[in-house]
Amino acid sequence: MAESQNIGPDASLLLVDDDEIFLNRLARAMEKRGFDVARATSVADARAIVAEKPPAYAVVDLRLEDGNGLDVVDALREARAEARIIVLTGYGAIATAVAAVKMGATDYLSKPADADEVTRALLSSPDEMLPPPPESPMSADRVRWEHIQRVYEQCDRNVSETARRLHMHRRTLQRILAKRSPR
Known part of the structure; x- marks a missing residue:
């Protein structure tokens, strides 16, 4: 697992998604890659985790049952400015991508995104060029x-x-x- 060498000393990762099956599957995959994963299924749960111990990394779903994932991005950005945050959504749109990046998200991925894509997005350096096009983009x-x-x-x-x-x-x-x- 070459990825775990690039994680750094703080491997804390917050995953926020209201789809518990997807959340648990992604959490297991990220743990195998060396991350210390905390899970949240709502904005309220995520804010509590951020207030208690802000993670170094986060993957946040945009649309949650109790609100907008951008609220979590904002709270995490205030608590830990250097955190690497990926916004993940099934409803990708340019406007929401721009809003996510303006609020401090590092990257924006559309579902279905696998653990390899998420890991690459979390660990990519700001100096890297745009990621290669997906192998199987939506038609x-x-x-x-x-x-x-x-x-x-x-x-x-x-x-x-x-x-x-x-x-x-x-x-x-x-x-x-x-x-x-x-x-």
Whole structure:
């Protein structure tokens, strides 16, 4: 495990995600890589951990059940300015990426991100160039479908309102929503 040599003297890592299955799987993988992992499933839990002992590293989901992951980024940045923070989300958008970086996040990854990607993002030096493109990026159809699903959820699953916001015909949107997600 060459990665563990680059972690440094403080290997404390805070993982914040409301998907407990994903959280536990990522925690086990990061522990194998040499990190000392603390887990939180909410903004409140994460803030308590940050207040007690601010970690050197953090991976924070953007959308949590009790609030926004950027609140955790802000609290950690205040408690430990040099912490390396990765914002992880299933709803990647340029606006949220910019907001995360402005608030102090080191990097921004879209789900599904594996432990290798997270480790590379946490341990990369600021001098390194942009990371290489992903080996299996989302297709354009998948990106479109994800965007439609996000707007649909923001409209409380109201088809008419979603169609209006996306400037689509309602029946076209209904056909898209009835299909399975593209790969």
